[in-house]
Amino acid sequence: MKRVLITGATSGIGLGLAKRYSANHQVIACGRNSEVLQQLSKEHGVVAKAFDVTDSDAIASNFAELQPLDLVILNAGGCEYIDNPNQFDGKLFERVMQVNLISIGYCLEHLLPKIKPGGQLCIVSSSSVYLPLPRAEAYGASKAAITYLARTLTATLNDIGVTVVHPGFVETPLTDKNDFPMPCIVSVEQAVSEIEKGLEKRKAEIHFPRRFTYILKLLGLLPFSMWLPIAKRIAS
Ligand SMILES: NC(=O)c1ccc[n+]([C@@H]2O[C@H](COP(=O)([O-])OP(=O)(O)OC[C@H]3O[C@@H](n4cnc5c(N)ncnc54)[C@H](OP(=O)(O)O)[C@@H]3O)[C@@H](O)[C@H]2O)c1
Numbered sequence: 001m002k003r004v005l006i007t008g009a010t011s012g013i014g015l016g017l018a019k020r021y022s023a024n025h026q027v028i029a030c031g032r033n034s035e036v037l038q039q040l041s042k043e044h045g046v047v048a049k050a051f052d053v054t055d056s057d058a059i060a061s062n063f064a065e066l067q068p069l070d071l072v073i074l075n076a077g078g079c080e081y082i083d084n085p086n087q088f089d090g091k092l093f094e095r096v097m098q099v100n101l102i103s104i105g106y107c108l109e110h111l112l113p114k115i116k117p118g119g120q121l122c123i124v125s126s127s128s129v130y131l132p133l134p135r136a137e138a139y140g141a142s143k144a145a146i147t148y149l150a151r152t153l154t155a156t157l158n159d160i161g162v163t164v165v166h167p168g169f170v171e172t173p174l175t176d177k178n179d180f181p182m183p184c185i186v187s188v189e190q191a192v193s194e195i196e197k198g199l200e201k202r203k204a205e206i207h208f209p210r211r212f213t214y215i216l217k218l219l220g221l222l223p224f225s226m227w228l229p230i231a232k233r234i235a236s
Contacts, residue, residue: 001026003069007053007107008076009046010036012172013124013195016188017073020196022046028066030076053103063110068119071199072111074104075124077142079174081135093138100142104149117159122199123150127166127207130216131227134235154204163199166207167191168216184212 003026008014010031018029022044029046030053031037037048051058053076077100080092104123115121126143128136150164169175169182170191186209198206207213219227 002071003028003067004071004073005066005069005111006030006073006075007103008124009040012174013167013170013188013191014073014075015040016192017075017195018046019044020192021071025070028069030062053107054098056106059103059106059110063107063114066111066114068116069111069114070116071120071122072107072115073122073124073195074107074111075122076103077124077174079139079177081139082137083135085137088137096138096142100139101145101149104146108153112157112160115160118161119159120161120163120199120202121153121157122163122165122195124165124167125150127168127213127216129166130213130220132224132231134231151204161202163203164205165195165198166205166213167194168207168209168212184209 001024004021005028006014006018006021007030009018009029010033014031015036018027018040021027027044027046028049029037029040030049030051032050032052034050037050040046041048049062051062053059078096080096082089082092112121123146125146126139128140129144129147133140147164147166150162154162154164169185171185171187175182175185191208194208195206
């Protein structure tokens with residue numbers, strides 16, 4: 001049976017992926033919420049690992065004894081917005097960077113050597129990378145860095161297939177907190193199907209829903225001076 005490790009497996013997209021893959025894979029599910037992990041273990045037979053992805057020592061000890069893996073999905077992440085850029089919250093910026101970006105470096109250090117030749121690495125970024133969006137100074141910057149990192153690894157790793165995921169809005173506890181319209185929002189089940197299908201095809205990039213992401217991609221091709229008035233209107 002193929003072995004899949006998923007971070008952020010206790011909620012939203014990661015929880016959906018853990019349930020889906022556990023049907024025919026051995027899943028190693030990571031997160032902080034030990035109650036959900038225990039339940040996943042009982043009901044879906046996953047191997048549970050409870051730790052904080054910002055703690056490099058905890059990552060080292062939790063991943064030290066892992067058997068070789070076929071697929072690693074680095075999905076753990078959080079979103080906090082910069083509401084007032086004039087009073088820039090440096091601590092918020094640091095928190096978002098730690099959870100979304102720095103943690104990935106810790107995971108890669110310990111997990112890349114565990115991925116079998118011919119195996120796969122999947123990193124969950126965001127469609128926010130296509131355009132600079134107001135309030136996303138921290139979140140968007142962390143995800144833009146993740147996309148850069150993933151694309152570089154796609155070019156430099158020879159024995160491992162690398163996939164970056166750019167989801168649009170997905171109905172999860174992360175987006176439940178949003179107080180603005182979320183066009184083309186999809187369910188966790190739809191997101192999981194897109195990711196599973198894309199990984200099966202070993203795509204370098206998975207993005208969905210395409211009716212939303214293609215518009216963002218197109219707008220992202222415009223000169224910044226054309227996007228700027230739209231961004232200013234969204235910000236005001
Ligand atoms: N939902 C969307 O619309 C959307 C769009 C684009 C990209 N994404 C990305 O998709 C990924 C999953 O998002 P989601 O919407 O499914 O969010 P979610 O429901 O809030 O789940 C986030 C997951 O990350 C884990 N996590 C967060 N901080 C952690 C930490 N310090 N240590 C260990 N685990 C941590 C959480 O586990 P614990 O609670 O157990 O710690 C949870 O399992 C994120 O990277 C997010 O940026 C989401």
